[in-house]
Amino acid sequence: MKELHERKDRLEFNKLQKRLRRLTGSAIVDYNMIEDGDKVMVCLSGGKDSYTMLDILLSLQKTAPISFEVVAVNMDQKQPGFPEHILPQYLAALGVPYHIIERDTYSIVKEVVPEGKTTCGLCSRLRRGTLYGFADEIGATKIALGHHRDDIIETLFLNMFFGGKLKAMPPKLLSDDKRNIVIRPLAYCSEEDIAHFAELKGFPIIPCNLCGSQENLQRQVVKDMLVQWERQFPGRTETIFSAIRNVQPSQLADLKLFDFIKLETNKESADEDDDSCAITAPMGRMEEAVQYVDVLDIR
């Protein structure tokens, strides 16, 4: 009986690992994230996402048709109680080259951010700035961050709800000063898979709340909303992610993305290519269309 359970667990683990490898590999290829000769600086926070990213990248490195270097980097931000031995021990045992950058950003955020306000925004900006500079120092050609599909979708809704912008978090990004390329190899992977993988692998997780700050509460609200939707309509999260990859500027309203001003009719080509459109559909069909929209609950 015990053997059977072990076999089942192993099979489940192999399936999960294969899926994460396949999705990460696809994202890398789709966005040309890693090229031959790249030196990839993998940013490790000690959380489940970055451990998983490092693990999957190292396993892809062994079989990839291109050759690239992986260097792990962690930033010790001097939060009280940060267990500084955990990552060096883990990385040394793995045999992966690594650096630990020590910067007391904790004191800075405590000094600047008023008591009771969340410190995560400033903390992450300071961390990012330091990591970008360090990538230059060590000659890294790519900076890999552990954000996954669900982070990307949450960011989309946060920007929509609170920023009035239709923007998410790209799988590949050129930094504002154009000196660094940031990649997110886990862009296609779900948080659920990553959490499960991290648990099965038993990564030595370091919590990111040692400073006593809480993650953006609104992000948690959006996260809960998505979890709720997914429960009610399985597959919705993946559909939203597909939408992020399938944008139709002419069906939005951004004057910078689509030239609505210069829209012109072209009757000749319309006659040749008369594929009937919804507006000219007879009334009965319009009603059907409205019902269809109701069923999909997409209005």
Ligand code: SF4
């Ligand atoms: S929880 Fe603390 S260490 Fe983590 S991002 Fe927020 S402020 Fe920084």
